[in-house]
Amino acid sequence: MSDGPRARTLQLPASFQEINTVFYERGWTDGLPIVPPTENAVAEMLAWTDRDPLAIVGVLPPRQGEATVEKIAVNAVMAGCLPQYLPVIIAAIQAICDERFNPDGVQATTHPVAPLLIVNGPIARELSINSGYNCFGQGTRANATIGRAIRLVMMNVGGGLPGSGDRSTQGSPAKYSYCIAENEAENPWQPLHVELGFDAETSTVTLCGCEGPHNIQDHYSNSGEGILKTIAGAMGQAGSNNILGHGHPVLTLGPEHAATIARDGFSKADVKQFVFEHARYPVSKLGHEFTHGVLDRLNSFTPDDPEAMCRIIERPEDMLVIVAGGSGKHSSWQPTFGAYTKPVTLPIARQDGTPARSIEEFRRR
Amino acid sequence: MLEKEGVPTAVVGTDEFLSLFKLESRSRGLPDLPVAITKHPLGGLREPEVLAKAEALVPQAVAAVLRGGAA
Structure with a gap:
């Protein structure tokens, strides 16, 4: 050195x-x-x-x-x-x-x-x-x-x-x-x-x-699947660099959400798989300029298909899942700079x- | 990177980012890296405006590469 x-x-x-x-x-x-x-x-x-x-x-x-x-x-x-x-x-x-x-x-x-x-x-x-x-x-x-x-x-x-x-x-x-x-x-x-x-x-x-952290509140689900649906709904949003270019977003589970998810038999790999499958955004809700020539280059969907969905990660293993925080029914996710950082x-x-x-x-x- | 490998290179950018370009090119040991500059922004324009900018940039970029110095 x-x-x-x-x-x-x-x-x-x-x-x-x-x-x-x-x-x-x-x-x-x-x-x-x-x-x-x-x-x-x-x-x-x-x-x-x-x-x-x-x-x-x-x-x-x-x-x-x-x-x-x-x-x-x-x-x-x-x-x-x-x-x-x-x-x-x-x-x-x-x-x-x-x-x-x-x-x-x-x-x-x-x-x-x-x-x-x-x-x-x-x-x-x-x-x-x-x-x-x-x-x-x-x-x-x-x-x-x-x-x-x-x-x-x-x-x-x-x-x-x-x-x-x-x-x-x-x-x-x-x-x-x-x-x-x-x-x-x-x-x-x-x-x-x-x-x-x-x-x-x-x-x-x-x-x-x-x-910065985007909060994910779910006080109402008392099942791992219910909480994960809320999480996937929050992460599958428009406007992040992850929907544009994937990369390695972070999911920071609050301890109470993590406990419920684990109690219901989900491993950490299962959490990533669930988010991979469900954190998707309907392409039809996005504008034409964004979907034609930008998003369609990065995804396997046909932009004119009314059912097409855009995912936020390329592979389940690409996302990070950690546990942090005190008591309460809150988690958060940290969108990243997308494909431009690992x-x-x-x-x-x-x-x-x-x-x-x-x-x-x-x-x- | 291309310039260091002997490929004549000109960076195309907007006036808004010219000072960042100069900081980067100086700190990477390429103070004379050619650049072709257009007025900011590049995004949010209608197609005729984009084409007009592109047409104006071509001779700048060619001249910059041939001269081998900053425009």
């Missing part, structure tokens, strides 16, 4: 307000106040990685900025992260820079795509990353600041600045921070990382290029690639 450039050190006025004014005016923030990344604070952050500060974790478009460990640490301080969050952020940036994720497209597109970070394994619990009530919302330091650090790296290293390197037409609140842990304790099936072949004691980051899962690992069993393994003594 080659080395990237060292972060610059600036001499700035001492007051919090004045420092924040300078950072905001230079376009280095997401609009919220930042924690000043002093040399001491960055050094404390760097005490939680075994990597060289100048090691390049990945290269971020559109600026082709080299995301060094040190620059990631600077942005993590600015975001308000605790130092022990750093290994999670490093793994997340590595995943975003992976060409399967398509960082060029995710950064610059007009689509409101944001990197959803799903953390699995014991490190998610050690860092108290919220997987329960309001996990996509406010109130938990890890969720709020880890996702924010990722966004600041995308802006400050990658040049994804609104209106120049980031051309999102409307953007999304998910672009401030979008980080949860999976609620493994209430998942009736295998958690995501185990399904993907990782050891349960390995901790992973999964990055998906998603829209989810990337990486272990939270030491420099030599060994997955860490505990965040404590990263602490320099």
